[in-house]
Amino acid sequence: EAQVTQNPRYLITVTGKKLTVTCSQNMNHEYMSWYRQDPGLGLRQIYYSMNVEVTDKGDVPEGYKVSRKEKRNFPLILESPSPNQTSLYFCASSSFLGGSYNSPLHFGNGTRLTVT
Amino acid sequence: AQSVAQPEDQVNVAEGNPLTVKCTYSVSGNPYLFWYVQYPNRGLQFLLKYITGDNLVKGSYGFEAEFNKSQTSFHLKKPSALVSDSALYFCAVRDDSSASKIIFGSGTRLSIRP
Numbered sequence: 625e626a627q628v629t630q631n632p633r634y635l636i637t638v639t640g641k642k643l644t645v646t647c648s649q650n651m652n653h654e655y656m657s658w659y660r661q662d663p664g665l666g667l668r669q670i671y672y673s674m675n676v677e678v679t680d681k682g683d684v685p686e687g688y689k690v691s692r693k694e695k696r697n698f699p700l701i702l703e704s705p706s707p708n709q710t711s712l713y714f715c716a717s718s719s720f721l722g723g724s725y726n727s728p729l730h731f732g733n734g735t736r737l738t739v740t
Numbered sequence: 741a742q743s744v745a746q747p748e749d750q751v752n753v754a755e756g757n758p759l760t761v762k763c764t765y766s767v768s769g770n771p772y773l774f775w776y777v778q779y780p781n782r783g784l785q786f787l788l789k790y791i792t793g794d795n796l797v798k799g800s801y802g803f804e805a806e807f808n809k810s811q812t813s814f815h816l817k818k819p820s821a822l823v824s825d826s827a828l829y830f831c832a833v834r835d836d837s838s839a840s841k842i843i844f845g846s847g848t849r850l851s852i853r854p
């Protein structure tokens with residue numbers, strides 16, 4: 625089954641304790657992206673990757689890191705989490721068809737992170 | 741700058757009535773427009789998209805959307821609402837001149853009463 629898999633689904637941690645949220649897709653998609661969802665703000669892009677070893681900042685990258693060493697994986701790293709990073713996080717991927725990124729995004733089921 | 745606006749936080753409709761969820765956008769190039777739906781505790785699911793061509797686009801679950809270039813709008817519609825359509829709906833835009841950026845609206849909660 626074609627899917628984007630995020631782990632964990634729920635995570636409670638304390639300020640300053642490094643954590644990683646994993647994301648994996650099995651559709652051979654070139655494009656991958658991380659979003660955070662906050663009430664009233666919709667989805668805001670954190671980081672994205674156009675292909676292996678190519679990553680760039682989205683609208684809210686502060687406090688986050690990513691890597692794209694393999695095409696299928698795109699982990700999100702919080703080196704020193706803070707309470708303002710408490711949010712619902714989504715990983716998504718899409719393909720590059722015919723020289724265009726007009727394919728829809730496929731989303732994971734989300735990771736609810738609480739930082740105390 | 742790229743932007744998307746969903747002016748209504750919530751839309752309430754009686755089952756069987758038509759529904760409209762509004763979306764307006766701003767891009768510098770040509771827009772790729774999308775609608776997604778989010779059910780509780782799930783990720784977003786793709787409903788439909790406009791890339792080029794026919795202004796009326798049909799998608800999943802009986803939804804359709806009308807692209808209006810002069811009004812820079814892409815409203816989501818359904819002729820007859822179902823209670824199961826109750827969910828959070830997001831409009832998104834991708835600028836064909838800057839494919840890396842996908843901007844989402846703030847979301848509209850659709851509530852269908854029996």
